[in-house]
Amino acid sequence: MEWFTAAQHFTKALASAEPTPGGGAAAAHAAAMGCALAMMAAGTTVKRKNTPQEVKTRLDKSIKRLGSLKTQLTSYVQKDSEAYSAYLTATKLPKDDLARPQALEQALLFAASVPADTASAAIEVLKEIDLIKEDISVVIMSDILCARYLLQAGIRCSVENIRANMMFFQNEDNKNLFEKQITNFLTWC
Numbered sequence: 001m002e003w004f005t006a007a008q009h010f011t012k013a014l015a016s017a018e019p020t021p022g023g024g025a026a027a028a029h030a031a032a033m034g035c036a037l038a039m040m041a042a043g044t045t046v047k048r049k050n051t052p053q054e055v056k057t058r059l060d061k062s063i064k065r066l067g068s069l070k071t072q073l074t075s076y077v078q079k080d081s082e083a084y085s086a087y088l089t090a091t092k093l094p095k096d097d098l099a100r101p102q103a104l105e106q107a108l109l110f111a112a113s114v115p116a117d118t119a120s121a122a123i124e125v126l127k128e129i130d131l132i133k134e135d136i137s138v139v140i141m142s143d144i145l146c147a148r149y150l151l152q153a154g155i156r157c158s159v160e161n162i163r164a165n166m167m168f169f170q171n172e173d174n175k176n177l178f179e180k181q182i183t184n185f186l187t188w189c
């Protein structure tokens with residue numbers, strides 16, 4: 001049960017007093033789990049003897065697209081930590097360093113971009129689910145619903161992480177750009 005040990009390690013890391021992994025990593029992981037569940041539901045349907053060949057073909061293509069999205073979402077778990085490290089590096093610049101404000105803004109943009117990318121990828125998974133939900137076997141439909149809830153949780157958590165970084169933005173254009181993204185993201189929840 002290697003998967004169980006991995007799950008224990010991740011939740012233990014989340015529970016620690018360390019700043020990473022944090023909410024952004026949890027958001028990406030939730031979305032990756034939702035994507036994985038959608039893949040499992042599609043794969044289980046493909047394996048069923050009574051699934052028509054045209055449905056199997058359609059689901060096989062979807063599984064490939066979902067696999068790519070799952071890889072992307074999983075990468076954001078690590079990228080969230082990288083974004084936090086970049087922010088810490090910027091905060092350590094001397095306060096009288098003229099490059100400090102720009103470095104902080106760039107680090108905050110990176111820190112907000114990772115959850116924005118997570119939310120965007122989660123939305124792509126939701127779109128894929130919408131394309132295949134009628135093909136999924138009824139006996140596994142609960143996993144598609146769970147996948148949707150995990151993806152929506154990933155989106156909502158991503159939005160909270162974006163907002164946490166936005167409140168320190170100095171550039172109004174950056175704030176406006178992310179506000180527009182947030183509005184779009186929340187339409188999927």
